[in-house]
C-alpha cells in the first residue's frame with residue numbers, strides 16, 4: 006500500500022493537523038512539497054521529496070491561570086488534575102492543604118494530527134496507530150506536568166496525587182488499550198470503572214511518584230469527563246433540574262437532579278463547534294475571531310479577536326456569531342443555502358460547506374437535548390439551569406446559539422458557562438475527600454440513552470436541521 010506524506014509525517018512524530026483523519030475533506034493537512042502546496046493525506050510519498058510543514062504547535066499553551074487567592078505554591082503538597090479532551094488537554098495544580106487551584110493551563114492534544122474527533126481516533130487506533138496515539142498523549146501530559154511544575158514553582162516530588170478524566174476513548178488510549186469495541190456495536194468499553202494505577206505504569210517515566218486515579222464513566226459514549234462534570238455541577242448547587250451540555254465534538258449531554266440522579270447521552274456533533282472542520286476555522290489562538298457583528302449599512306463584519314491581533318481565522322464562538330448574523334440578515338436561508346461564500350475579514354471566508362457542517366452539529370445537539378427531555382416528559386421550562394461545559398462555553402454568545410436553534414428560546418437566562426467542568430470535577434476529587442464517594446454514587450446509578458437507537462432521533466434531527474427565521 007502506498008504511503009502518503011501524512012503517514013510519513015505521523016510515523017516520524019511530526020505534528021500536522023488532520024481534522025478529517027486523512028479523508029481529504031478538511032484541507033487542514035496542507036503542507037508544501039517541493040515548493041508546491043498540497044494536502045499531505047492525498048499525496049503519495051516518494052523518497053527525496055522536500056516537505057515543509059507549518060510551525061510545531063504541540064505544546065502551545067492555551068492559557069495559564071494563577072489564582073492569586075490561593076495559597077502561594079512553593080511548599081507543601083499538591084495534587085494534579087488532568088482532563089484529556091479530544092482537542093485540548095487541561096491541567097490544574099491543586100494545593101492539598103487549601104484545596105485551591107494554584108496554577109492551571111492547557112495544551113493542544115497532539116492526537117489532533119490523526120483526526121479531530123473520537124471516531125477518527127478509534128479508526129486510527131484500529132489501523133495500527135494506537136501506539137502513536139498513546140505516545141502523543143503520554144508526551145503531551147509529561148510536557149504539561151513539566152510546564153505546570155516549572156511555571157507554578159512546584160517540585161514534581163511535591164505532587165503527591167493525580168486525578169485524570171477524559172472521554173472513554175481518550176482513557177483507553179492513555180492505557181494503550183485497543184479501541185475497536187468502542188467503535189462498533191454493542192459499543193462495550195474494556196473498562197469503565199475507577200482505575201488506580203501507578204504513575205510509572207502509565208507514563209513509563211519517573212517524573213512523578215504517585216498514584217494516578219482514572220475517574221469512572223458510564224459507557225463508551227458517556228465517559229469520565231461527563232461524569233466529572235456532573236459531579237462538579239452537583240456540588241455547585243444541588244436540588245434543581247439541570248442539564249450539562251458539552252458542545253465538544255462528542256456533544257455530550259447529561260441531565261441530573263437531586264439525589265445524585267443522572268441520565269447521559271452523546272450525540273455525534275462533529276467538530277464544527279470547535280471550528281476544526283470549518284474552512285477558515287482555528288483554535289483559541291491569538292487573532293481568532295471570537296465575536297462578529299454584521300454592519301448592514303457598510304456591508305462588512307466587525308470582528309473581535311483574541312488578543313486584539315489581526316484576524317487569522319474563526320474559532321468556535323466566532324463561527325456561531327458569523328452564522329447567526331448571516332441567517333439574521335438573510336444571507337443564509339431557512340434550509341441553510343447561501344448564494345456565495347462570504348468574506349468575514351481579509352482572507353477569511355465562511356462557505357456553504359461550513360454552513361452544512363454547522364447544521365449537522367446543531368441539529369445533532371438539539372435533537373439530543375429533546376430526547377433527553379422527552380424521556381422524562383420534561384418541557385424546556387422545567388429545566389432550571391443549563392451548564393455549558395468546555396473551553397468554548399466561556400466565550401459563547403448565548404444569543405447566537407439561541408438564534409441558530411442550538412438551544413430553545415425558553416432557556417434565555419438559564420444558560421451558564423462553567424468552563425472545563427471535567428477538570429473542575431477532578432479538582433473536586435483532589436480537594437474534597439467526600440467527592441469521590443459522591444462520584445461513585447452518581448456513576449453507579451447513572452443511565453445512558455443511546456440516541457442512534459432512539460425511534461425519534463432521525464425525525465428530530467431532520468426537523469432541527471433548518472434555521473428558524
Ligand code: FES
Pocket residue numbers: 022023024025026027028029030031032033034044045046047
Ligand atoms: S484533508 Fe488531509 S487530513 Fe483532512
